[in-house]
Amino acid sequence: MRIIPDELYDTLAMTVTTKKKAIRVIEKRGVVRSRDLEAHGISRALLARLVEDQLVVREARGLYVAAGHEPSESHTLVQVAKRVPEAVFCLLTALRFHELTTQSPAEVWIAIAEKARRPSLDHPRLRVARFSGTALTTGVETHQVEGVTIRVTSAAKTVADCFKYRNKIGIDVAVEALRDFTRKYRGGSSELARCARVCRVARIMQPYMDSVA
Secondary structure (H helix, E strand, C coil), rough: CCCCCCCCHHHHHHHHHHHHHHHHHHHHHHHHHHHHHHHCCCCCHHHHHHHHHCCCCCCCCCCCEECCCCCCCCCHHHHHHHHHHCEECCCCCCCHCCCCCCCCCCEEEEECCCCCCCCCCCCCCEEEEECHHHHHCCCEEEEEEEEEEEEEHHHHHHHHHHHHHHHHHHHHHHHHHHHHHHHHHHCCHHHHHHHHHHHCCCHHHHHHHHHHH
């Protein structure tokens, strides 16, 4: 009979314990980057071993989830938020998040500062809008999705943005969003008017606002 040295038993026990601790950290944080895990004492070597053992799944470059992780409807936004933390989800993507459209955009729309470096992701595809000043900071909400903080323009700001970018997304999409906003957010006209002024589309929106009032 082969005798296993006591020190090997200790190493095996430590390895199992280390893996369990690592899995708990990953499960708690939802979607994680490898560099985030290093702060919790989880080395890249250990992470690679967890992937090899099928305890962790590599979803995209640098992004990992625990095996069995159940993604939400907004899982794609979580992936982008982890890799582009300064991004604010806007326009068609924000409309979808607030359930103000029936469309399902093929690309993820994000707003970044005018002089910010354009992010480059292998997946998903991004549509980047350049916002500046108060247009970038007004009406930004934070939401917790799968343990990750994402930033999304508010419903009112999203509608105003759609009118500002009507030549890119279509005036019909903007009008549909306005109608859905009016039905869903009764009493939200003052906030909508404020966002319209920030986006400098108050005069353009007013006839449409009157027609759906």
